[in-house]
Amino acid sequence: MILSSLSAVLCGLSAVNAALTYKGVDWSSVIVEERAGVQYKNQNGQVQPIERIFADNGVNTVRQRVWVNPRDGNYNLDYNIALARRAKAVGLGVYINFHYSDDWADPGKQWAPSGWPSDIDNLSWKLYNYTLDAANRFQDAGIQPTIISIGNEITTGLLWPTGRTNNWGNIARLLRSAAWGVKDSRLNPKPKIMVHLDNGWNWGTQQNWYTNVLKQGSFELSDFDMMGVSFYPFYSASAGLESLKSSLNNMANTWGKEVLVVETNWPTSCPNPKYTFPSDVRNIPFSAAGQAQYVTSVANVVKSVSRGTGLFYWEPSWIHNANLGSSCADNTMFSPNGQALSSVSVFRNI
Secondary structure (H helix, E strand, O other), rough: HHHHHHHHHHHHHHHHOOOOOOEEOOOOOOOHHHOOOOEEEOOOOOOHHHHHHHHHHHOOOOEEEEOOOOOOOOOOHHHHHHHHHHHHHHHOEEEEEEOOOOOOEOEOOOOOOOOOOHHHHHHHHHHHHHHHHHHHHHHHHHOOOOOOOOOOOOEEEEEOOOOOOOOOOHHHHHHHHHHHHOOOOOOOOOOOOEEEEEOOHHHHHHHHHHHHHHHOOOOOHHOOOOOEEEOOHHOOOOHHHHHHHHHHHHHHHHHOOEEEEEEEEOOEOOOOOOOOOOOOOOOOOOOOOHHHHHHHHHHHHHOOOHHHEEEEEEEEOOHHEEEEEEOOOHHHOOOOOOOHEEEOOOOOOO
C-alpha cells in the first residue's frame, strides 16, 4: 500500500515536471508593431528578430490570427503567410487561428465576413472552400501548421447571424465544414484541429456547449483533436487556478481530447482592476517576476491534466496595446522600448 501510494505521488510529480508539448505565444501583431517603428531587443538590450528572441527563450510554437478581408490588410492571409515564414525559418511551429470574420471574433461578436451568404447550405459550402483554399495556400508557401483552430472563442457561435447558439444545428454543420476544409486540403502532414471557447475555468460553460453541439450528429468527436480555452483571471473572481484545473480535467475525462490554455496573460501593472482577482492568484505580484510565477502556475495546472498539452501567452509583444483589452495597464512581456523582460524566459521551464 505504501509503495503504491508513493508510486502514485511520483507519477503525479513527473506529470507536472514534464515539459508541455506546445509552449507558445500569440505574436499576431508583430508586423503591425514593426511597421510602427518598434525594434525588439533581447534581455541584454541587443536588437534581434523577435522570432529569435522567442525561440532562444523556450517558445516552440507561435499562434497567429487570420481575418478574411480586413480593411487595412492586417491579419489577412498574405500577412499571416509572411509571418509564418519567419517562424518556420527559426524552427518554430505555427498555430493558425481562423477568426472567420473580417475583424475580431470573440464571444461578443462573431459576424460573418462581408459578402458571405447567410443561408446555411451556401454558408457551409463557402466556409469549407475558404478553409480548404487557405490551408492550401499555406502548403504552397511551404508552411505546414501544427495546429489549426476552426474559430476563435466561439462560445456564442460563429458566422453570425446564421451560426448563433439559438441554432446548434447550424453551428455543428459549420464546424463540420471547417474541419473538413482542413482535412481535405493538401497540407502534409495534417495539422491537429482545435475548437476554442472562452472561460476555460467554467466547466458548466464547456459542458453545455460541447453537449449541445455534439448531440446534433453532424459534428463528431472524430472531426477534431483539441479543445482550447481562454483563461483570464482579471475578468472574474471565480476564474481561479483550481476552477481551471477542475474544468480541464472534466473536459479531458468526458471527451478524451487534448486540452490547452491557448490565451492567457498577467499584468506588470494593474493599478485599477475592474474586477476582483481570484483568491488563488491574488498574491502573485504585478511584475515580470509575477508574470513568470503566474505562467508557471497555469502551466502546472495544464500539465496536471492527463491530456493537457499546451499553453499560449496572448500577444506578449503588442506594446502599443499594452493592456491587451483588460483593465490592467500592461500585460506585455516587453518594455515600451521593445526590450524583452525577464519573464520571457519562463517558456524554457514549463
